[in-house]
Amino acid sequence: MLTKLTLKNFKNFQNATFALGPLTVLIGANASGKSNVRDAFRFLHGLSRGYNLAEIMGEKYVEGGVLQWQGIRGGTRESAYLGADTFAMTIEVSDPHKSTSIYSIEVRPGTGASRPKVVEESLCVGDREIFRYRPDQEKTDVRISSATPYRPLLTQIAEQQNWEAQSLTACAREAVRAIHSMRFSELNPDAMRRPSFPGQTVLGDRGENLSSVLQTLCEDPHQRNAWVEWIRELTPMDTSDFDFVPDQTGRILLALVEENGRRTSAYSASDGTLRFLGMIAALLGPEASRFHFFEELENGLHPGRLHLLLQLMERKASEGRVQIMATTHSPQLLGFLSENAVEHASLLYRLPDTSEGRIRRITDIQDAKRLIKEQGIANLHESGWFEDAMFFLDDTEDAA
Ligand SMILES: Nc1ncnc2c1ncn2[C@@H]1O[C@H](COP(=O)(O)OP(=O)(O)O)[C@@H](O)[C@H]1O
Ligand SMILES: [Mg+2]
Incomplete structure:
Protein backbone atom coordinates (compact mmCIF):
# COMPACT_ATOMS: atom_id res chain seq x y z
CA MET A 1 0.00 0.00 0.00
CA LEU A 2 1.16 3.53 -0.72
CA THR A 3 1.48 5.08 2.72
CA LYS A 4 3.06 8.50 2.30
CA LEU A 5 3.60 11.06 -0.43
CA THR A 6 5.84 14.07 0.07
CA LEU A 7 5.87 16.92 -2.43
CA LYS A 8 8.54 19.59 -2.50
CA ASN A 9 8.05 22.55 -4.80
CA PHE A 10 5.54 20.63 -6.88
CA LYS A 11 2.69 22.75 -8.24
CA ASN A 12 1.26 24.75 -5.35
CA PHE A 13 2.98 22.66 -2.65
CA GLN A 14 6.21 23.98 -1.23
CA ASN A 15 6.59 21.14 1.22
CA ALA A 16 3.63 18.90 1.98
CA THR A 17 3.31 15.35 3.23
CA PHE A 18 0.21 13.27 2.68
CA ALA A 19 -0.43 10.29 4.90
CA LEU A 20 -2.46 7.76 2.93
CA GLY A 21 -4.87 5.19 4.29
CA PRO A 22 -6.88 2.47 2.58
CA LEU A 23 -9.39 5.22 1.75
CA THR A 24 -8.10 8.78 1.82
CA VAL A 25 -10.59 11.59 1.33
CA LEU A 26 -9.36 15.08 0.46
CA ILE A 27 -11.45 18.16 1.08
CA GLY A 28 -10.57 21.77 0.35
CA ALA A 29 -11.76 24.90 -1.39
CA ASN A 30 -11.46 25.35 -5.16
CA ALA A 31 -7.84 25.88 -6.17
CA SER A 32 -6.54 24.53 -2.86
CA GLY A 33 -4.54 21.86 -4.75
CA LYS A 34 -6.68 18.71 -4.81
CA SER A 35 -6.12 18.08 -8.51
CA ASN A 36 -2.44 18.93 -8.11
CA VAL A 37 -2.21 15.91 -5.80
CA ARG A 38 -3.76 13.88 -8.59
CA ASP A 39 -1.12 15.27 -10.97
CA ALA A 40 1.58 14.09 -8.57
CA PHE A 41 0.21 10.54 -8.63
CA ARG A 42 -0.10 10.73 -12.40
CA PHE A 43 3.55 11.76 -12.58
CA LEU A 44 4.51 8.65 -10.60
CA HIS A 45 2.28 6.45 -12.70
CA GLY A 46 3.68 7.88 -15.95
CA LEU A 47 7.14 7.15 -14.56
CA SER A 48 6.16 3.53 -13.88
CA ARG A 49 5.21 3.15 -17.53
CA GLY A 50 8.83 3.68 -18.48
CA TYR A 51 8.30 7.06 -20.14
CA ASN A 52 10.98 9.71 -20.15
CA LEU A 53 10.43 12.92 -18.20
CA ALA A 54 9.37 14.95 -21.23
CA GLU A 55 6.75 12.32 -22.06
CA ILE A 56 5.50 12.02 -18.49
CA MET A 57 4.96 15.76 -18.29
CA GLY A 58 4.13 16.38 -21.92
CA GLU A 59 2.49 13.71 -24.02
CA LYS A 60 3.30 10.24 -25.24
CA TYR A 61 2.39 9.08 -28.72
CA VAL A 62 2.87 5.53 -29.95
CA GLU A 63 3.11 4.06 -33.44
CA GLY A 64 0.28 5.09 -35.67
CA GLY A 65 0.25 8.50 -34.03
CA VAL A 66 -2.06 7.33 -31.29
CA LEU A 67 -2.01 9.39 -28.12
CA GLN A 68 -1.24 6.97 -25.32
CA TRP A 69 -0.67 9.33 -22.44
CA GLN A 70 -1.87 12.82 -21.71
CA GLY A 71 0.81 14.66 -19.74
CA ILE A 72 0.52 16.64 -16.53
CA ARG A 73 -1.59 19.80 -16.46
CA GLY A 74 0.64 22.81 -16.91
CA GLY A 75 3.38 20.76 -18.61
CA THR A 76 6.96 21.42 -17.58
CA ARG A 77 6.74 25.20 -17.15
CA GLU A 78 4.14 25.21 -14.43
CA SER A 79 5.14 22.06 -12.60
CA ALA A 80 7.50 23.64 -10.06
CA TYR A 81 6.24 25.87 -7.28
CA LEU A 82 6.25 29.50 -8.44
CA GLY A 83 8.77 28.70 -11.14
CA ALA A 84 11.34 27.07 -8.80
CA ASP A 85 14.33 25.36 -10.43
CA THR A 86 13.43 21.86 -9.39
CA PHE A 87 10.64 19.87 -7.79
CA ALA A 88 10.79 16.61 -5.89
CA MET A 89 8.52 13.86 -4.72
CA THR A 90 8.93 10.92 -2.38
CA ILE A 91 6.62 7.95 -2.18
CA GLU A 92 6.62 5.44 0.64
CA VAL A 93 5.26 1.92 0.20
CA SER A 94 4.53 -0.31 3.19
CA ASP A 95 3.01 -3.76 3.19
CA PRO A 96 2.67 -6.27 6.01
CA HIS A 97 5.64 -8.67 6.17
CA LYS A 98 7.72 -6.52 3.84
CA SER A 99 10.31 -3.84 4.41
CA THR A 100 9.11 -0.31 3.78
CA SER A 101 10.48 1.10 0.56
CA ILE A 102 11.01 4.77 -0.16
CA TYR A 103 11.57 6.15 -3.63
CA SER A 104 12.53 9.78 -4.24
CA ILE A 105 13.05 11.77 -7.38
CA GLU A 106 14.06 15.37 -7.90
CA VAL A 107 13.55 16.82 -11.36
CA ARG A 108 14.68 19.98 -13.10
CA PRO A 109 11.75 20.58 -15.41
CA GLY A 110 13.84 22.89 -17.58
CA THR A 111 13.06 26.26 -18.99
CA GLY A 112 13.17 27.48 -22.52
CA ALA A 113 14.73 24.87 -24.75
CA SER A 114 16.24 22.55 -22.14
CA ARG A 115 14.83 19.08 -21.52
CA PRO A 116 13.50 17.96 -18.16
CA LYS A 117 16.22 16.08 -16.34
CA VAL A 118 16.81 14.06 -13.17
CA VAL A 119 18.73 15.94 -10.48
CA GLU A 120 18.73 13.20 -7.88
CA GLU A 121 17.01 9.88 -7.47
CA SER A 122 17.15 7.23 -4.79
CA LEU A 123 15.53 4.04 -3.59
CA CYS A 124 15.76 2.68 -0.06
CA VAL A 125 14.30 -0.60 1.15
CA GLY A 126 14.21 -0.99 4.93
CA ASP A 127 17.42 0.63 6.08
CA ARG A 128 19.30 -0.31 2.91
CA GLU A 129 20.02 2.23 0.24
CA ILE A 130 19.48 0.38 -3.03
CA PHE A 131 20.75 3.18 -5.23
CA ARG A 132 21.37 6.90 -5.28
CA TYR A 133 21.83 8.65 -8.59
CA ARG A 134 23.04 12.20 -9.18
CA PRO A 135 23.80 12.46 -12.88
CA ASP A 136 25.48 15.86 -12.53
CA GLN A 137 27.93 14.64 -9.93
CA GLU A 138 30.83 12.34 -10.57
CA LYS A 139 30.25 10.36 -7.43
CA THR A 140 27.22 8.31 -8.22
CA ASP A 141 27.01 4.68 -7.26
CA VAL A 142 25.07 3.37 -10.25
CA ARG A 143 26.85 2.58 -13.48
CA ILE A 144 24.66 1.54 -16.32
CA SER A 145 26.72 2.44 -19.33
CA SER A 146 23.69 3.59 -21.28
CA ALA A 147 21.99 5.47 -18.40
CA THR A 148 20.32 8.71 -19.42
CA PRO A 149 19.36 11.48 -16.99
CA TYR A 150 16.33 12.35 -19.11
CA ARG A 151 14.47 9.30 -17.91
CA PRO A 152 14.06 8.10 -14.33
CA LEU A 153 16.81 5.64 -13.50
CA LEU A 154 14.35 3.49 -11.55
CA THR A 155 12.71 2.22 -14.73
CA GLN A 156 16.06 1.93 -16.52
CA ILE A 157 17.28 -0.38 -13.76
CA ALA A 158 14.02 -2.32 -13.65
CA GLU A 159 14.42 -3.11 -17.37
CA GLN A 160 17.93 -4.55 -17.11
CA GLN A 161 18.16 -8.17 -18.20
CA ASN A 162 20.86 -10.59 -17.05
CA TRP A 163 22.54 -7.91 -15.08
CA GLU A 164 24.98 -8.89 -12.36
CA ALA A 165 23.21 -6.64 -9.81
CA GLN A 166 20.12 -8.81 -9.67
CA SER A 167 18.90 -7.78 -6.25
CA LEU A 168 19.02 -4.16 -7.40
CA THR A 169 16.85 -4.98 -10.40
CA ALA A 170 14.41 -6.92 -8.23
CA CYS A 171 14.01 -3.99 -5.80
CA ALA A 172 13.55 -1.53 -8.66
CA ARG A 173 10.90 -3.74 -10.27
CA GLU A 174 9.03 -4.03 -7.01
CA ALA A 175 9.04 -0.23 -6.62
CA VAL A 176 7.81 0.23 -10.19
CA ARG A 177 5.05 -2.30 -9.58
CA ALA A 178 3.84 -0.36 -6.54
CA ILE A 179 3.18 2.77 -8.60
CA HIS A 180 2.10 1.07 -11.79
CA SER A 181 -1.38 -0.21 -11.05
CA MET A 182 -3.17 3.14 -10.83
CA ARG A 183 -6.40 4.44 -12.26
CA PHE A 184 -7.58 8.02 -12.68
CA SER A 185 -11.20 7.60 -13.65
CA GLU A 186 -13.14 10.56 -14.96
CA LEU A 187 -16.39 8.81 -15.68
CA ASN A 188 -18.43 10.25 -18.46
CA PRO A 189 -21.94 8.90 -19.06
CA ASP A 190 -21.68 9.42 -22.83
CA ALA A 191 -18.57 7.26 -23.00
CA MET A 192 -20.25 4.60 -20.85
CA ARG A 193 -23.24 4.53 -23.19
CA ARG A 194 -21.21 3.39 -26.19
CA PRO A 195 -21.46 -0.31 -27.06
CA SER A 196 -18.23 -2.34 -26.86
CA PHE A 197 -16.95 -5.67 -28.12
CA PRO A 198 -17.11 -8.73 -25.87
CA GLY A 199 -13.57 -9.31 -24.63
CA GLN A 200 -12.76 -5.64 -24.14
CA THR A 201 -12.22 -6.09 -20.43
CA VAL A 202 -10.36 -2.93 -19.48
CA LEU A 203 -12.54 -0.05 -18.41
CA GLY A 204 -11.39 3.23 -19.96
CA ASP A 205 -10.77 6.25 -17.74
CA ARG A 206 -14.01 7.77 -18.96
CA GLY A 207 -15.83 4.49 -18.45
CA GLU A 208 -15.41 3.21 -22.01
CA ASN A 209 -16.17 -0.51 -22.43
CA LEU A 210 -18.60 -0.50 -19.50
CA SER A 211 -20.89 -2.96 -21.31
CA SER A 212 -18.22 -5.58 -22.03
CA VAL A 213 -16.57 -5.17 -18.63
CA LEU A 214 -19.91 -5.84 -16.89
CA GLN A 215 -20.58 -8.73 -19.25
CA THR A 216 -17.26 -10.31 -18.24
CA LEU A 217 -18.17 -9.83 -14.59
CA CYS A 218 -21.42 -11.65 -15.22
CA GLU A 219 -19.88 -14.61 -17.11
CA ASP A 220 -19.37 -16.81 -14.10
CA PRO A 221 -22.93 -17.69 -12.97
CA THR A 239 -31.89 -2.28 -11.80
CA SER A 240 -32.78 -5.78 -10.82
CA ASP A 241 -30.84 -7.53 -13.55
CA PHE A 242 -28.54 -6.97 -16.50
CA VAL A 257 -33.79 -4.69 -16.34
CA GLU A 258 -36.14 -3.07 -13.87
CA GLU A 259 -38.08 -4.88 -11.18
CA ASN A 260 -41.25 -4.71 -13.28
CA GLY A 261 -39.43 -6.28 -16.24
CA ARG A 262 -39.02 -3.07 -18.19
CA ARG A 263 -35.71 -2.73 -19.98
CA THR A 264 -33.66 0.39 -20.38
CA SER A 265 -30.64 0.36 -22.65
CA ALA A 266 -27.50 2.18 -21.56
CA TYR A 267 -28.46 4.87 -24.10
CA SER A 268 -31.29 6.05 -21.89
CA ALA A 269 -30.09 4.94 -18.45
CA SER A 270 -29.68 7.73 -15.94
CA ASP A 271 -26.29 9.45 -15.71
CA GLY A 272 -26.13 8.75 -12.00
CA THR A 273 -26.80 5.03 -12.44
CA LEU A 274 -24.10 4.78 -15.11
CA ARG A 275 -21.56 6.64 -13.01
CA PHE A 276 -22.41 4.36 -10.12
CA LEU A 277 -21.98 1.20 -12.23
CA GLY A 278 -18.80 2.66 -13.72
CA MET A 279 -17.24 3.18 -10.31
CA ILE A 280 -18.11 -0.33 -9.22
CA PRO A 286 -11.75 -8.13 -14.18
CA GLU A 287 -8.61 -6.02 -14.58
CA ALA A 288 -9.09 -3.61 -11.69
CA SER A 289 -6.17 -1.47 -10.56
CA ARG A 290 -4.73 -1.32 -7.06
CA PHE A 291 -4.87 2.44 -6.59
CA HIS A 292 -7.79 4.63 -7.65
CA PHE A 293 -8.11 8.38 -7.67
CA PHE A 294 -11.66 9.70 -8.00
CA GLU A 295 -12.38 13.40 -8.32
CA GLU A 296 -15.58 14.65 -6.71
CA LEU A 297 -16.80 11.21 -5.84
CA GLU A 298 -20.32 12.40 -5.06
CA ASN A 299 -20.97 13.73 -8.58
CA GLY A 300 -24.42 12.74 -9.78
CA LEU A 301 -25.08 10.28 -6.96
CA HIS A 302 -28.07 10.25 -4.67
CA PRO A 303 -26.96 10.34 -1.01
CA GLY A 304 -28.42 6.90 -0.33
CA ARG A 305 -26.35 5.38 -3.10
CA LEU A 306 -23.31 7.38 -2.14
CA HIS A 307 -23.53 5.88 1.31
CA LEU A 308 -23.62 2.33 -0.06
CA LEU A 309 -20.81 3.05 -2.50
CA LEU A 310 -18.64 4.33 0.34
CA GLN A 311 -19.39 1.24 2.38
CA LEU A 312 -18.30 -0.92 -0.53
CA MET A 313 -15.16 1.15 -1.05
CA GLU A 314 -14.21 0.98 2.59
CA ARG A 315 -14.80 -2.76 2.70
CA LYS A 316 -12.71 -3.48 -0.38
CA ALA A 317 -10.03 -1.08 0.74
CA SER A 318 -9.81 -2.62 4.22
CA GLU A 319 -9.47 -6.09 2.66
CA GLY A 320 -6.39 -4.70 0.93
CA ARG A 321 -7.77 -5.29 -2.57
CA VAL A 322 -7.74 -1.65 -3.58
CA GLN A 323 -6.56 1.67 -2.26
CA ILE A 324 -8.69 4.71 -2.95
CA MET A 325 -8.11 8.43 -2.88
CA ALA A 326 -11.05 10.71 -3.52
CA THR A 327 -11.71 14.42 -3.49
CA THR A 328 -15.05 15.77 -2.39
CA HIS A 329 -16.99 18.95 -1.74
CA SER A 330 -19.80 17.04 -0.08
CA PRO A 331 -20.39 17.42 3.67
CA GLN A 332 -22.75 14.48 3.40
CA LEU A 333 -20.00 12.23 2.07
CA LEU A 334 -17.80 13.12 5.02
CA GLU A 343 -8.65 9.46 10.59
CA HIS A 344 -7.18 9.62 7.08
CA ALA A 345 -9.31 12.44 5.72
CA SER A 346 -7.26 15.57 5.06
CA LEU A 347 -7.91 19.22 4.44
CA LEU A 348 -6.07 21.14 1.72
CA TYR A 349 -6.00 24.86 2.28
CA ARG A 350 -4.23 28.06 1.36
CA LEU A 351 -3.64 30.96 3.68
CA PRO A 352 -5.03 34.29 2.44
CA ASP A 353 -2.89 35.99 -0.22
CA THR A 354 -0.50 33.07 -0.63
CA SER A 355 -0.08 30.48 -3.36
CA GLU A 356 1.16 27.78 -1.07
CA GLY A 357 -1.07 24.79 -0.53
CA ARG A 358 -0.91 23.16 2.88
CA ILE A 359 -2.33 19.95 4.19
CA ARG A 360 -3.59 18.90 7.57
CA ARG A 361 -5.29 15.73 8.71
CA ILE A 362 -8.75 16.76 9.83
CA THR A 363 -8.45 15.00 13.16
CA ASP A 364 -5.13 16.78 13.81
CA ILE A 365 -6.81 20.19 13.75
CA GLN A 366 -7.08 21.51 17.26
CA ASP A 367 -10.46 20.77 18.84
CA ALA A 368 -11.68 18.98 15.70
CA LYS A 369 -12.14 15.60 17.37
CA ARG A 370 -14.31 17.07 20.12
CA LEU A 371 -16.37 19.20 17.73
CA ILE A 372 -16.86 16.31 15.32
CA LYS A 373 -18.33 14.31 18.22
CA GLU A 374 -20.56 17.18 19.31
CA GLN A 375 -21.71 18.64 16.00
CA GLY A 376 -20.95 16.02 13.37
CA ILE A 377 -18.29 16.27 10.69
CA ALA A 378 -20.80 17.17 7.95
CA ASN A 379 -22.02 20.25 9.83
CA LEU A 380 -18.49 21.41 10.50
CA HIS A 381 -17.54 21.06 6.85
CA GLU A 382 -20.68 22.81 5.67
CA SER A 383 -20.06 25.78 7.93
CA GLY A 384 -16.45 26.14 6.70
CA TRP A 385 -15.12 25.48 10.20
CA PHE A 386 -12.06 23.47 9.02
CA GLU A 387 -10.75 26.25 6.78
CA ASP A 388 -11.53 28.91 9.38
CA ALA A 389 -9.70 26.93 12.03
CA MET A 390 -6.60 26.67 9.84
CA PHE A 391 -6.54 30.39 9.06
CA PHE A 392 -6.61 31.11 12.75
CA LEU A 393 -4.26 28.33 13.88
CA ASP A 394 -1.70 28.67 11.10
CA ASP A 395 -1.46 32.41 11.78
CA THR A 396 -0.79 31.84 15.45
CA GLU A 397 1.60 28.94 14.70
CA ASP A 398 3.56 31.12 12.29
CA ALA A 399 3.72 33.88 14.87
CA ALA A 400 4.88 31.48 17.58
N1 LIG B 1 3.63 25.83 -10.34
C1 LIG B 1 2.71 26.35 -9.52
N2 LIG B 1 3.09 27.19 -8.52
C2 LIG B 1 2.18 27.72 -7.68
N3 LIG B 1 0.86 27.47 -7.76
C3 LIG B 1 0.43 26.65 -8.74
C4 LIG B 1 1.33 26.04 -9.65
N4 LIG B 1 0.61 25.27 -10.51
C5 LIG B 1 -0.68 25.40 -10.14
N5 LIG B 1 -0.79 26.21 -9.08
C6 LIG B 1 -2.01 26.63 -8.40
O1 LIG B 1 -2.81 25.52 -8.07
C7 LIG B 1 -4.17 25.91 -8.09
C8 LIG B 1 -5.02 24.87 -8.74
O2 LIG B 1 -4.99 23.73 -7.99
P1 LIG B 1 -5.97 22.52 -8.26
O3 LIG B 1 -5.28 21.33 -7.70
O4 LIG B 1 -6.38 22.48 -9.67
O5 LIG B 1 -7.22 22.94 -7.35
P2 LIG B 1 -8.48 22.09 -6.88
O6 LIG B 1 -8.32 21.93 -5.40
O7 LIG B 1 -9.64 22.96 -7.20
O8 LIG B 1 -8.47 20.80 -7.62
C9 LIG B 1 -4.26 27.21 -8.88
O9 LIG B 1 -4.65 28.24 -8.01
C10 LIG B 1 -2.86 27.42 -9.37
O10 LIG B 1 -2.52 28.77 -9.32
MG1 LIG C 1 -9.80 20.06 -9.09
Missing part, protein backbone atom coordinates in the same frame (compact mmCIF):
# COMPACT_ATOMS: atom_id res chain seq x y z
CA HIS A 222 -21.92 -17.75 -9.34
CA GLN A 223 -20.35 -14.32 -9.58
CA ARG A 224 -23.25 -13.06 -11.64
CA ASN A 225 -25.71 -13.97 -8.89
CA ALA A 226 -23.67 -12.31 -6.19
CA TRP A 227 -23.19 -9.23 -8.34
CA VAL A 228 -26.86 -8.95 -9.35
CA GLU A 229 -27.99 -9.51 -5.75
CA TRP A 230 -25.72 -6.75 -4.72
CA ILE A 231 -26.82 -4.33 -7.43
CA ARG A 232 -30.44 -5.06 -6.57
CA GLU A 233 -29.81 -4.03 -3.02
CA LEU A 234 -28.18 -0.81 -4.12
CA THR A 235 -30.52 0.19 -6.88
CA PRO A 236 -33.92 -1.29 -6.06
CA MET A 237 -35.73 1.04 -8.39
CA ASP A 238 -33.96 0.89 -11.68
CA ASP A 243 -28.75 -7.99 -20.09
CA PHE A 244 -26.31 -7.54 -22.95
CA VAL A 245 -27.74 -6.98 -26.38
CA PRO A 246 -25.59 -7.48 -29.51
CA ASP A 247 -25.82 -5.17 -32.51
CA GLN A 248 -24.99 -5.65 -36.21
CA THR A 249 -21.29 -4.99 -35.69
CA GLY A 250 -20.88 -7.51 -32.87
CA ARG A 251 -20.72 -4.88 -30.18
CA ILE A 252 -22.88 -5.37 -27.13
CA LEU A 253 -24.85 -2.83 -25.18
CA LEU A 254 -25.75 -3.01 -21.53
CA ALA A 255 -29.47 -3.06 -20.74
CA LEU A 256 -30.79 -2.58 -17.23
CA ALA A 281 -16.76 -1.76 -12.46
CA ALA A 282 -13.54 0.24 -12.01
CA LEU A 283 -13.10 -1.13 -8.50
CA LEU A 284 -14.26 -4.72 -9.02
CA GLY A 285 -13.83 -5.28 -12.75
CA GLY A 335 -20.67 12.28 7.31
CA PHE A 336 -20.86 8.77 5.84
CA LEU A 337 -17.19 7.93 6.51
CA SER A 338 -16.27 5.37 9.14
CA GLU A 339 -14.15 6.49 12.06
CA ASN A 340 -11.14 4.87 10.46
CA ALA A 341 -11.63 6.75 7.19
CA VAL A 342 -12.11 10.05 9.04
